[in-house]
Amino acid sequence: MSTNDDWQELVDRHLRDELTEPEMERLAEWLDSNPAARQSFVEESLWDTRMAEVLRGESDGRLPEVLAADNSSSFGQQKSANTFLRLLLAASVAVIVVLSVGLYQQQAQAERRLAEVQSNILDVEFEPSIAKIIGLSGSLIWTGDRGRIQRKLEIGTELPGGTIEGVAPDSWFELQFNDGSTVMISGNSMLTFADAGQKVLRLKEGSLSASVESQPAGKPMLIHTHTALLHVLGTRFDVEASLTSTALNVSEGKVRLKRLSDSGEVDVPAQHRLIAEADNELLPVSVPDVVYTWKSQLHLRPGEYGKWLPGNKQRVASQKAIPFVPQDKPDVRLYLLGIAARSSQNSPVVVRSNSQFVVRGRLTRPAPVYFGIGMSQVNGEFAGKFRGDKANQQPVSVLDAEGRFEVVYRLSDFSLDPCVRDRKGELPARPDGLILNRVWAFTSTGRPSGLEVTEVELIPPDGDAPQ
Amino acid sequence: MDSPDQKRDRVLKAALACRVELMAYARSLTSNYASADDVVQEAMLVVTRKYEQFEEDTSMIAWCRSIVRIEVLRLRQREQRDSSLIRRLLDDSIGAAFDEYQTAPQSDDSESWREALERCLQRVPEQGRLVLDARFMDDLGYPQIGERVGMSLEAVRKSLFRVKKQVRACVESSMRGAE
Numbered sequence A: 001m002s003t004n005d006d007w008q009e010l011v012d013r014h015l016r017d018e019l020t021e022p023e024m025e026r027l028a029e030w031l032d033s034n035p036a037a038r039q040s041f042v043e044e045s046l047w048d049t050r051m052a053e054v055l056r057g058e059s060d061g062r063l064p065e066v067l068a069a070d071n072s073s074s075f076g077q078q079k080s081a082n083t084f085l086r087l088l089l090a091a092s093v094a095v096i097v098v099l100s101v102g103l104y105q106q107q108a109q110a111e112r113r114l115a116e117v118q119s120n121i122l123d124v125e126f127e128p129s130i131a132k133i134i135g136l137s138g139s140l141i142w143t144g145d146r147g148r149i150q151r152k153l154e155i156g157t158e159l160p161g162g163t164i165e166g167v168a169p170d171s172w173f174e175l176q177f178n179d180g181s182t183v184m185i186s187g188n189s190m191l192t193f194a195d196a197g198q199k200v201l202r203l204k205e206g207s208l209s210a211s212v213e214s215q216p217a218g219k220p221m222l223i224h225t226h227t228a229l230l231h232v233l234g235t236r237f238d239v240e241a242s243l244t245s246t247a248l249n250v251s252e253g254k255v256r257l258k259r260l261s262d263s264g265e266v267d268v269p270a271q272h273r274l275i276a277e278a279d280n281e282l283l284p285v286s287v288p289d290v291v292y293t294w295k296s297q298l299h300l301r302p303g304e305y306g307k308w309l310p311g312n313k314q315r316v317a318s319q320k321a322i323p324f325v326p327q328d329k330p331d332v333r334l335y336l337l338g339i340a341a342r343s344s345q346n347s348p349v350v351v352r353s354n355s356q357f358v359v360r361g362r363l364t365r366p367a368p369v370y371f372g373i374g375m376s377q378v379n380g381e382f383a384g385k386f387r388g389d390k391a392n393q394q395p396v397s398v399l400d401a402e403g404r405f406e407v408v409y410r411l412s413d414f415s416l417d418p419c420v421r422d423r424k425g426e427l428p429a430r431p432d433g434l435i436l437n438r439v440w441a442f443t444s445t446g447r448p449s450g451l452e453v454t455e456v457e458l459i460p461p462d463g464d465a466p467q
Numbered sequence B: 001m002d003s004p005d006q007k008r009d010r011v012l013k014a015a016l017a018c019r020v021e022l023m024a025y026a027r028s029l030t031s032n033y034a035s036a037d038d039v040v041q042e043a044m045l046v047v048t049r050k051y052e053q054f055e056e057d058t059s060m061i062a063w064c065r066s067i068v069r070i071e072v073l074r075l076r077q078r079e080q081r082d083s084s085l086i087r088r089l090l091d092d093s094i095g096a097a098f099d100e101y102q103t104a105p106q107s108d109d110s111e112s113w114r115e116a117l118e119r120c121l122q123r124v125p126e127q128g129r130l131v132l133d134a135r136f137m138d139d140l141g142y143p144q145i146g147e148r149v150g151m152s153l154e155a156v157r158k159s160l161f162r163v164k165k166q167v168r169a170c171v172e173s174s175m176r177g178a179e
Helices: A003-014 A021-033 A035-056 A083-101 A104-122 A418-423 B004-017 B019-030 B033-053 B060-078 B085-101 B109-122 B126-137 B142-149 B153-178
Strands: A131-137 A140-143 A162-166 A172-177 A182-195 A199-211 A221-224 A228-232 A236-241 A245-252 A254-259 A265-269 A272-277 A307-309 A318-320 A322-324 A334-340 A356-362 A370-376 A382-387 A404-410 A435-443 A452-459
Touching (some): A003 A021, A021 A035, A035 B126, A035 B153, A162 A172, A172 A382, A182 B085, A245 A254, A254 A272, A265 A272, B004 B033, B019 B033, B019 B085, B033 B060, B060 B085, B109 B153, B126 B153
Antiparallel strands (some): A131 A172, A172 A182, A228 A254, A236 A245, A254 A265, A322 A334, A334 A435, A356 A404, A356 A452, A370 A382
């Protein structure tokens, strides 16, 4: 049988509850990663259902004649005696009777039943908590079991599992499991987590840092990404997941990584990192020395948030800001972009005192450009977000004839971002000596500014850049 | 402006026209025809009660899907079935796929499809029809079908997919001819 037949068989078996868990996982991964698979799945499901309906002699779903505008048909002409139509008919007739005779009490009763249904839908019982939020900022969405969606999250909130999504470059979220293990996501990341005796996480995209307590024997913490499965017994590490690769950086302990494409496995020890892609060798390498300079490489890869405009002969590549409405300020519309800070050798980028950031880009109309940086400690722990425009009020950027601007932000002007000031006591007051994870820029003039960043450069103090 | 009766009839008619599509969605989430049928029935009853909440100029099929999704969750609650993490993730992926790609049926479409499908199924040889009936009507697995029709498991697989492919080709060809 061909690959197409295999795919059809997978869908056929899924519709009949015949898939094993690994097959379900494979199906989910295909659907997540491949638009053609999503489209085909919907088509195959419909096709299979049409076949089933016809073979079972079910109704084609045409409106019972009593409800149609044309009342000429009789019920006797309905093809099947299926329960669906009978139920629907009964309900519809009941509704018509209620409406036509206008019995107020019956209406009230129906409304009470409706309210009961809605109440049942909304007041679903909560499962026992498996973890609580110990830190958060920026825009986040939590989707719990049974599809509950919650945007207003607070420190101390107990969660029974679910999916947490950071929806802006400055989002971060830290969760502590009942055994003391902590995980943190930052930037545009999506993490699903559960703990039914064994912690199972799925990092669909983005960055995760974890500090994991010793796990029960035979029940390591499992972290799924698009490309790999991590087995964690107790350690500190960072993971960055995308559709095509998983980058693992282990600070303490050991993490076993299994690449899904070929089932290749490798143990990554402390102070080592590994990038698992489809074709590369699974060889952990020592965490490289830090670097003190960094330049965005938008000509090679997209930024993290916003719209990437690849370069061509006429124009330089850029990351374009897109509208963003902060959850806590629904009347504010920012134009925001974000870029992950990754050196060409994947070395950690450390910002030194007296360094400066140079941001180059374009605007369609003059506007102050606000700039922020997201930092972590050397061990991967979140170390705060800092703004380069707070201590030194940002002037309107001066544009040249082609709308280009260049703004310099001195590290000495950076201070903690207001959104993490409630953790002032536990976060470093300044970004000096910390690892740079990402940068973001935005305008806030209430209307599109056409903000595009073509390059961000971290320049260390004069003569201080190590080779 | 519509009277409540007119709006109710219009909403119900539009919702019913999406029934097969909603069955496909419900089957994808429940992996069981009978459960999907129950879910869609319940969803249609919710539509009859809540038709006033449907906002004109929004997608009927998307509105109905959201009701179906809630009914699937309620069904699991009733049956006290806890979904595994993988199943929940798969449900999310399926939900996203349907949100992205499922469209409302054209009014003539489902009628023509059904007629073409009925015609094409009549042309399936007896052995193939037995396999189809066992799979689609009785929900049997490959080994049970093999036992019933006296075929090996592999022969059942091949026969099932060959017949499905032939029927589909026949339907698509007759739909193209009708255009």
